[in-house]
Amino acid sequence: MAFKHITSRDNPVYKHLRKLADNARERKKSGLTLLEGVHLIEAYWQACGEPQLLIIPEGKSSAEASALMQQLVDVDTMMVPTLMFADLAPVASSSGIMAMVETPELAVPTAVDFALLVEEIQDPGNLGSILRTAAAAGVQVAYLSKGCTDAWSPKALRGGQGAQLILPVVEGVDAVEIARQFAGQTLALTMEGASLYAQNLSQPVMLAVGNEGAGLSPALQAAVSLLATIPMAHHDTLALESLNAAAATAIALFECRRQRTAACSA
Amino acid sequence: MAFKHITSRDNPVYKHLRKLADNARERKKSGLTLLEGVHLIEAYWQACGEPQLLIIPEGKSSAEASALMQQLVDVDTMMVPTLMFADLAPVASSSGIMAMVETPELAVPTAVDFALLVEEIQDPGNLGSILRTAAAAGVQVAYLSKGCTDAWSPKALRGGQGAQLILPVVEGVDAVEIARQFAGQTLALTMEGASLYAQNLSQPVMLAVGNEGAGLSPALQAAVSLLATIPMAHHDTLALESLNAAAATAIALFECRRQRTAACSA
Known part of the structure; x- marks a missing residue:
């Protein structure tokens, strides 16, 4: 492995890392992205293989980060000043190690009977949570x-x-087309209508989740085959607007899972 | 109503608002807090009465904010420069109106049969989401x-x-004491153990939710009467650590609700 200590923001490798941190087009073009934290880098290593480059800040590494670097001895490592590291990291309280990795391309199964369709979610943290729950x-x-x-x-x-x-994540789809083509029920959550729990969700199902504020687009709402509601508590003093997108998605996906698992074991 | 245009950060009312924005002790001492956005201020008005003060940034107000101000004509309004407004607001994309309000004190029902116990949640947004889901x-x-x-x-x-x-939110409790005193099941989620769905949750139940990273403290884990797991998908290539705290809470609380509603209507 090679170990380099970079202190200039004009270093071409560092400039490329900055682009990967900030720019979706650069990530797509190069097929690379950045991972932050020991946990994520270990998960990548386990699932996809070695990262291309490790990035650490100047100063003492955490015990976990040091242990990971010792295991990844063949991987090039770049040390940068703390502030330059912070400009790459997605959160302030970084665990002190990042990695540049090839974006994996996971094959979509040929027969899909449980899918998620996400429309216009804007917040990266929300999208990440929703994908975590889906997995x-x-x-x-x-x-x-x-x-x-x-x-x-x-x-x-x-x-x-x-x-x-x-x-497997398929980006840039036409949501209405995907909903129309799915060979099974397409389910969307609404504020009114029949209860989610009254639906048969043990058959092939795709849940459509809309934008945090606006919900599903009218076109997608018209394209789904099943509208259902998560029944909520009634409050006399105040009508709560709704659950947030991530919570509603978690409840609906795990109700699907509950029914599907029960159907399998029955 | 009085309308004031304040441009100095040394204005004593503005200084007090800054303290309310940043400082839990000041909020407790004064019994006041700040709400951001038309939706929240309307909800407060509906549930608790008029705010004490409206705060708006210089420049053109949104149509929604203007409409709300016209409805709340008796409430004092303070206009401040955009940057001074931004320093009070909890998010960058503020809807352009805030209010100073008395912190409501809601009575705890005498007979509680569905409760939540939150231990050491650190992130205010996470706590808010969890309370929203609980309501x-x-x-x-x-x-x-x-x-x-x-x-x-x-x-x-x-x-x-x-x-x-x-x-009703009761802050600063001894979590172990509350778990011990609850007249019903106290439920905590774990990574292993019996399925959540196999539990009878239609009886009095309190869900205990732990810190985002560390989970429940060992003392609280020992004090609860029921440990159960949300059964997750198995992945050969990678063991996902868990759902995040807000998603797991949403799934567990709505499984309680599903069983309790079914029991009522049976």
């Missing part, structure tokens, strides 16, 4: 609409905590 | 341990989207 629920593929935030940004990867490494 | 699930009281972030910070209020105005 835990056993979703087989996540389709992201054109207007969605990039699933491979450092913030989305951090929110996903490894979900993007095991759950 | 939607019909939880009757939320107990927050001593180490929890303040439920009345502008960020936690924003995350709660009105939940703190309808769900």
Whole structure:
């Protein structure tokens, strides 16, 4: 391995890392992205192989980061000043190690019977959480609409905590087309209508999740085959607007999982 | 009403607002806090009455903010320069109106059969989301341990989207004591053990939720009466650590609600 200590922001490798941190187009063009933290880098190593480059800040490394570097002795390592490291990291309280990695391309299963369709989610942390929940629920593929935030940004990867490494993500889709083509029920959550719990979700199902503020687009709402509501408590003094997108998605995906698992074991 | 245009950061009212924005102790001492956004201020007005003061930035107000101000004609209004407004607001993309309000004190019901116990949640947005989900699930009281972030910070209020105005929140409790005293099951989620779905959750139940990273303290884990797991998908290539705290809480609280509602209607 090579170890380099870089102190100039004009260093071409550092400039490239900055672009990878900030720019979805650069990530797509190069097929590379950045991971932050021991946990995510270990998950990548386990699922996809070695990273291309490790990046650490000047000063003493954490015990976990040091242990990881010793295991990845063949990987080039670059040390940068603390502030230059902070400019690459997606969160302030970074665990003190990042990695440049090839963006994995996971194959979409040929027969999908549990899918997620995400339309126009804007916040990378929200998208990451939703993908993490989907992976835990056993979703087989996540389709992201054109207007969605990039699933491979450092913030989305951090929110996903490894979900993007095991759950195939197909970006830039036409959401209405995907909903129409899916061979099974397409489910969207609404504020009114029949209860989610009254639906048969043990058959092939795709959940469509909309934008944090606006919800599903009218076109996608018209294209789904099943509208259902998560029944909420009634409050006399105040009508709560709704659950947030990540919470509603978690409840719906795990209700699907509960029914599907029960159907399998019955 | 009085309308004042303040441009100095040394203005004593503005200095007090800054303290309310940043400082939990000041909020407790004065019994006041700040709300951000038309939606939250409307919710407060509906549930608790008029705010004490409206704060708006210089420049053109949004149509929604103007409409709200016209409805609240008796409330004093303070206009401040944009940057001074931004220093009060919990988020960058503020909707252009804030309010100083009395912190409501909601009575805890005498007979509680569905409760939440939150231990050491650090992130105000996470706490707000969890309270929002709890209010939607019909939880009757939320107990927050001593180490929890303040439920009345502008960020936690924003995350709660009105939940703190309808769900009684008891702060600074001894979590172990509360778990021991609860007249019913106390439930905690773990990574292993019996399935959540195999539990009878239609009886009195309190869910204990732990810190984002560390989970429940060993003392609280020992004090609860029921440990259960949310069954997750198995992945050959990678063991996902867990759902995040907010998603796991949403799934567990709505499984409680599903069983409790079914029991009522049976």
